[in-house]
Amino acid sequence: MTANTANSPKARLNICITCRASAGASDTTGNSETDATRHRDGKRLYDALSHEMATRTDPASFDIVPVECLSNCKSGCSVALSAAGKWGYVYGNLTIEDHAADILKLAEAYANAETGLVAWRERPETVRRNVIARIPPIGN
Amino acid sequence: MTANTANSPKARLNICITCRASAGASDTTGNSETDATRHRDGKRLYDALSHEMATRTDPASFDIVPVECLSNCKSGCSVALSAAGKWGYVYGNLTIEDHAADILKLAEAYANAETGLVAWRERPETVRRNVIARIPPIGN
Numbered sequence: 001m002t003a004n005t006a007n008s009p010k011a012r013l014n015i016c017i018t019c020r021a022s023a024g025a026s027d028t029t030g031n032s033e034t035d036a037t038r039h040r041d042g043k044r045l046y047d048a049l050s051h052e053m054a055t056r057t058d059p060a061s062f063d064i065v066p067v068e069c070l071s072n073c074k075s076g077c078s079v080a081l082s083a084a085g086k087w088g089y090v091y092g093n094l095t096i097e098d099h100a101a102d103i104l105k106l107a108e109a110y111a112n113a114e115t116g117l118v119a120w121r122e123r124p125e126t127v128r129r130n131v132i133a134r135i136p137p138i139g140n
Numbered sequence: 141m142t143a144n145t146a147n148s149p150k151a152r153l154n155i156c157i158t159c160r161a162s163a164g165a166s167d168t169t170g171n172s173e174t175d176a177t178r179h180r181d182g183k184r185l186y187d188a189l190s191h192e193m194a195t196r197t198d199p200a201s202f203d204i205v206p207v208e209c210l211s212n213c214k215s216g217c218s219v220a221l222s223a224a225g226k227w228g229y230v231y232g233n234l235t236i237e238d239h240a241a242d243i244l245k246l247a248e249a250y251a252n253a254e255t256g257l258v259a260w261r262e263r264p265e266t267v268r269r270n271v272i273a274r275i276p277p278i279g280n
Contacts, residue, residue, distance in 0.1 A: 012276075012278075014275070014276050065276070067276050069274075070273055070274055070275070071229070071271045071272070071273050071274040072272070072273040078273070080273070080274075080275045080276065082275050082276065082278055083278065084278050088228055088275040089211070090230070090272075090273040090274075090275060092273070131211045132211070132212070132230075132272060132273045133210055133211050133212040133218070133220070133230040133232070133272045133273045134209075134210055134211040134212075134220075134230075135154070135210070135220045135222050135228040135229075135230060135275055136152075136154050136205070136207050136220065136222065138152075138222055138223065138224050138278070
């Protein structure tokens with residue numbers, strides 16, 4: 001479920017573990033390496049989603065991967081969806097309280113979408129306006 | 141130089157041709173399909189960079205690729221750097237006047253960087269603060 005496997009064929013839900021939530025964040029410099037021991041909202045989000053996935057009995061169609069900095073520091077917490085041959089997406093301004101369950105639903109829909117394009121109406125409503133940017137698939 | 145080749149091994153400078161520049165843009169809805177015939181700053185940026193590349197005599201280390209919407213509509217113009225096995229980057233708030241030459245320098249540095257990570261001091265100064273987000277390489 002929660003894995004950082006090399007060359008995984010699965011889609012990935014990359015979660016920035018160095019993010020702070022944008023609302024009320026005291027550090028907006030974007031420097032994620034100055035104080036690694038401080039409270040990190042991104043790490044909390046990663047832990048919460050990993051825990052939720054671990055409680056599921058059905059096999060997940062995507063892996064959850066911790067990453068350090070998605071360069072979206074002004075709009076944390078941030079996650080990135082990626083998979084070979086698919087558009088990659090960055091979502092931001094996420095919180096455990098408002099978005100955790102729907103991030104997993106979105107990742108599931110992404111994993112099942114051939115090119116990574118999840119139709120607007122099929123994106124969970126709480127996260128669909130949180131897209132920060134996307135990147136075309138390699139070799140499309 | 142300017143190519144939309146399938147399965148290119150080269151790095152890519154993807155340029156959003158449906159972008160409008162963020163400053164003074166009249167449409168911030170993010171809907172890039174409602175009025176495809178209107179003036180597009182992104183298309184102008186693509187044309188300018190393609191023209192510049194075509195005048196060069198040395199072979200480029202990256203391809204310029206037009207794309208429709210990088211989902212960064214509030215902070216256009218936008219480009220995305222991508223390559224197999226590298227971090228992908230989205231840059232925004234770009235204009236021909238301020239950034240065209242340095243976008244090409246950045247793309248060159250990116251193409252030459254093994255993992256796509258260009259050191260801060262090696263990023264052209266005019267564009268280094270324009271990063272919107274990045275996505276981890278597939279299979280890292």
